Amino acid sequence: MLKLTDVIQRFDQPGGGQLTVLDVPSFEIDAGEQVALIGQSGGGKTTLLHLIAGLWSATQGSIRFDGLELSRLSEQGRDRFRAACIGYVFQTFNLLPAFSAIENVQLGMTFGRQRVDIDRSRELLRRVGLSDRAHYRPHQLSVGQQQRVAIARALAGRPKLLLADEPTANVDPASAETVLNLIIESCRDENVALLMVTHNLEICERFQRVDQLEQINRAFGDSEHSKQTMAPEDSACV
Amino acid sequence: MRLIKIAWRNFCYRKLSSLLTTLNLTLGVALVVGVLSIYGIISEAFVRNASVGCNLVVGPKGSALQLTLNAVYYLSQPIENLPFTEYMEFFDADARAKMVKRYGGDPELGERDGKYAGFIGGGFAIPLALGDYFGEYRVVGTTPDFFERLRHGPSVDQPFTFAEGRSFVESSPEHSVFEAVVGSRVAATMDVSVGDQMNPTHGDPDGKGHGQGFQIVGVMDPTGTPNDRAVFVNLEGFYLLEGHAKPIEPEANIVWPTRDENDTSPILLSIPEREVTSILVQNEPRLLALPLQNLISEGQASQAAAPVGEINKLMSLIVGPLTKALLAITAITCFVAAVGILVAIYNSMNDRRRDIAVMRALGARRDSVTWIILLESLIIALVGGVVGWFGAHVAIFMAGDYIEAQTGIPIGLLTMSEMEVYLIPIVVLLSLIAGLVPAMSAYRTDVATNLNA
Numbered sequence: 178m179l180k181l182t183d184v185i186q187r188f189d190q191p192g193g194g195q196l197t198v199l200d201v202p203s204f205e206i207d208a209g210e211q212v213a214l215i216g217q218s219g220g221g222k223t224t225l226l227h228l229i230a231g232l233w234s235a236t237q238g239s240i241r242f243d244g245l246e247l248s249r250l251s252e253q254g255r256d257r258f259r260a261a262c263i264g265y266v267f268q269t270f271n272l273l274p275a276f277s278a279i280e281n282v283q284l285g286m287t288f289g290r291q292r293v294d295i296d297r298s299r300e301l302l303r304r305v306g307l308s309d310r311a312h313y314r315p316h317q318l319s320v321g322q323q324q325r326v327a328i329a330r331a332l333a334g335r336p337k338l339l340l341a342d343e344p345t346a347n348v349d350p351a352s353a354e355t356v357l358n359l360i361i362e363s364c365r366d367e368n369v370a371l372l373m374v375t376h377n378l379e380i381c382e383r384f385q386r387v388d389q390l391e392q393i394n395r396a397f398g399d400s401e402h403s404k405q406t407m408a409p410e411d412s413a414c415v
Numbered sequence: 416m417r418l419i420k421i422a423w424r425n426f427c428y429r430k431l432s433s434l435l436t437t438l439n440l441t442l443g444v445a446l447v448v449g450v451l452s453i454y455g456i457i458s459e460a461f462v463r464n465a466s467v468g469c470n471l472v473v474g475p476k477g478s479a480l481q482l483t484l485n486a487v488y489y490l491s492q493p494i495e496n497l498p499f500t501e502y503m504e505f506f507d508a509d510a511r512a513k514m515v516k517r518y519g520g521d522p523e524l525g526e527r528d529g530k531y532a533g534f535i536g537g538g539f540a541i542p543l544a545l546g547d548y549f550g551e552y553r554v555v556g557t558t559p560d561f562f563e564r565l566r567h568g569p570s571v572d573q574p575f576t577f578a579e580g581r582s583f584v585e586s587s588p589e590h591s592v593f594e595a596v597v598g599s600r601v602a603a604t605m606d607v608s609v610g611d612q613m614n615p616t617h618g619d620p621d622g623k624g625h626g627q628g629f630q631i632v633g634v635m636d637p638t639g640t641p642n643d644r645a646v647f648v649n650l651e652g653f654y655l656l657e658g659h660a661k662p663i664e665p666e667a668n669i670v671w672p673t674r675d676e677n678d679t680s681p682i683l684l685s686i687p688e689r690e691v692t693s694i695l696v697q698n699e700p701r702l703l704a705l706p707l708q709n710l711i712s713e714g715q716a717s718q719a720a721a722p723v724g725e726i727n728k729l730m731s732l733i734v735g736p737l738t739k740a741l742l743a744i745t746a747i748t749c750f751v752a753a754v755g756i757l758v759a760i761y762n763s764m765n766d767r768r769r770d771i772a773v774m775r776a777l778g779a780r781r782d783s784v785t786w787i788i789l790l791e792s793l794i795i796a797l798v799g800g801v802v803g804w805f806g807a808h809v810a811i812f813m814a815g816d817y818i819e820a821q822t823g824i825p826i827g828l829l830t831m832s833e834m835e836v837y838l839i840p841i842v843v844l845l846s847l848i849a850g851l852v853p854a855m856s857a858y859r860t861d862v863a864t865n866l867n868a
Contacts, residue, residue, distance in 0.1 A: 223863075232776065232862050253780055260778020267866065271773040275428030280416065287416040288778035334778070 179206040184238035200396040211371040213381045216390025222374040226340045231255030260289035264331030264339040268346045270323040272315040278326045279311040285333030301329035321352025341373040422790035436759035437799040443752035444803025447745045455832035460822045463639045468565040471719045474693040479720035486693035488641045489553040499689035504529035505540035519671040520686030534707040536699035539564040542691040547615035549646045554615040556653025580609035580633035592651035595629035598643040602634040625656045654684040753845035760853040772865035785854045792850025800842040
């Protein structure tokens, strides 16, 4: 379903020249497969997710998704691809504060081609155990509940791949377990492939396939690189 | 979820900021509507006042505008007076002979048609004599024709009507020639009504009071014309007031009217003793107005002015620049309100960048997030614009009775001036332009950076 071949991502340096943050010769995920990607902070995990989501276009190389070559898509094309195929769960939840829980879920369907399905948004909230909080605003929810809403939102658009960027990093251990179960089980139930980035080894035990960023990112091996090639956003998510 | 709903939610989420920005626009639009309405009322009042029911005003030579202001608006001082014989020039030989017979004068006056008689046709010539006051209001000596022949209103087809009483007549058994009719404003402010006595003062509001008074026999309905601010008295009575008779030239040839020994009615002034301040003329066919105007003005004694033309000149002199000033105020107000929108939304952009980045991560295109910001501007413009527009109209409507009493112009809840039609579209356009700056900021928002911020 997803295949990265010789993907390189470089960023301009303030003083001139470019730094290579990501150099992935090969990386694949099959439909419905669940993969944990483990690696140290600043190793290019978030950069990899942004490239797969089409938020950035790779400097070099091929990213194919169900036969679609992302590097050939315009920005609008990548937006459409993201709306149709990708669900995204963030470390910091990123719920929109102006909207209720159910509206945040509906936002996950707003920008795709399908119509907003109110029944599905209710069903997703029920699945994450927040039926009774549908009209609560994010600030009225606990952090664990906010992340559960974020999971429902990520699944709302019926994506083919869910990208989860350290989704349990900001929740307490009890909630982390709930969040993790929800993501894994929901993806399984909906036959959605999952790529979860984490540096928590306990979480990796829940996955049949665990990839280490050091092994797939050649740029990661160079200690000089690891210090210099951090993109600002990578450093920000440390 | 539609983009407009997202924009609305953003509007609601930043309640205080949104309300203050909208209030700013509301007040701006209300101010503009108020200014335009006042302009509309002034213009309408001018138009109504210019619709005096006559197409020429005849008076002594001098400023045509002063003549018009004096004869139509009862403003300014009379230029001079015209001899009564100038008024007689509008009548044929028979009518002139009757005047000579009734008032006394040179019999030769009745032996020929007046110079202008051929132009009048089915129209009229109504004399006005000014010079006295009742309080601050002008006393106008005229004939009953004033009420019978003159028309007013936007289509100049409405006769004068009376809230109380009737028009005065040539001579009544009860009050002889000393009857008066007061305009609506005079009745209200001077607290007079039918049956009251009115004693004019001579020359100015604080002048010497005439011993002879007039019986008020009628109170006019409001007309929205200067007639609301005037007192009309029988011209014959006006002439008989102290100091109003012109001295008779020694060489004047006067044949006095014969008088019954038992006749107790007052002796009317003879023609040589009479003067008029101005004459309101309506000629028919109206195509002959210009030749008549030229003929009168070519003479030695008088001039003829077209009041509508003079009023239009005055409008272009005063109201024209006023319009430009009002338009400038309107433009500045709209601009300031639009800048308010720009500042309010732009200041909130820092808080929104993460939201925009999240929406982009959910698949929103750059133009979608741009439109959300523009739609928020649109919401502020529409809410502020409509509330301001409607609020101003409600306020004006609530003051409608007062405005109608002052100007005679009825104010409906949705009475709009012409320029108001463009107001909301202009406000919307300006708001969208103001929204472009923050919208472009939204367009350029870097997703990856702001997702992790």
